[in-house]
Amino acid sequence: MSIVTRLPTASPPVRDEAAAFRAAFRHLAGGVSVVTTGAGEDRTGLTATSVASLSAEPPTVIFGLNRTSSSYAALQRHRNFGINFLNAAQKQIADRFAGRNGEKGAERFRQAEWTTAATGAPLLVGALASLDCEVEELIERHSHSIVIGRVRAVRFGADEAALVYWRGDYERLGWMAEEAAAALGLRAL
Incomplete structure (x- = not known):
């Protein structure tokens, strides 16, 4: 039984169920996070839009991770991770951790400033929150x-402003601090 139902839309036809599933979820806007784990040259990470809070008491998060990814193996070894909520100016970091430039492992951490959390997880300096x-x-x-x-x-x-993923591309939600200050007349752009 197919999960794909054809509705009259302007969207192109989808070839298979997995592609249909991915295409449907491109319509769900999601905040962009970089999930990081490891230490030194054993650091790695991935770009994720599937991060969610699970519980506030105690504070708990949940996300899905492909078991064939190198990040999964590192997560199993280190047993800690950072979740870094990206701002709209951090699109290149999202691309790097999504593997769009072919960078892997510790290479993805270059060209950004990182700090080490109490658990040992790498946290991105300048993220909206980590x-x-x-x-x-x-x-x-x-x-x-x-x-x-x-x-x-x-x-x-x-x-x-937050970096969001929608319809297969990055968008921004909100204003950057300088834009907000200029709009309020606090300073010129």
Whole structure:
């Protein structure tokens, strides 16, 4: 039984169920995060839009991770991770961690400033916010694992516009600090 139902739209036809599933989720706007793990040359990470809060008490997060990715193996080794919510000016970081330029592992951390959290996880300096997390549970389902992490610390960055992913591309949500200040007449652009 196919999960694809054809509706009259302007969208191009989809060839298979997996492609239809991915195409449907491109319509769901999501905040862009970089999930990082490891240390030194064993650092790695990925761009994710599937990060969500699971519980506020205790603070817990959840996201899906492909079990064949190098980030999954590093996460299993290190048992900690950072979640870095990207601002609109950090599109190149999102691209690097999505593998769009062919960079892998520790190469993805170049050209940005990082700090090490209490758990050992790499956190991006200048992110909207960063979460320092420890792996609480990995639940294997199909090609991915559901990663459940306990948040150990939260860091806040500048109050900037958020980077979001929608319809297969990056967009921004809100104003950058300089634009907001100029709009309020606090300073010129």
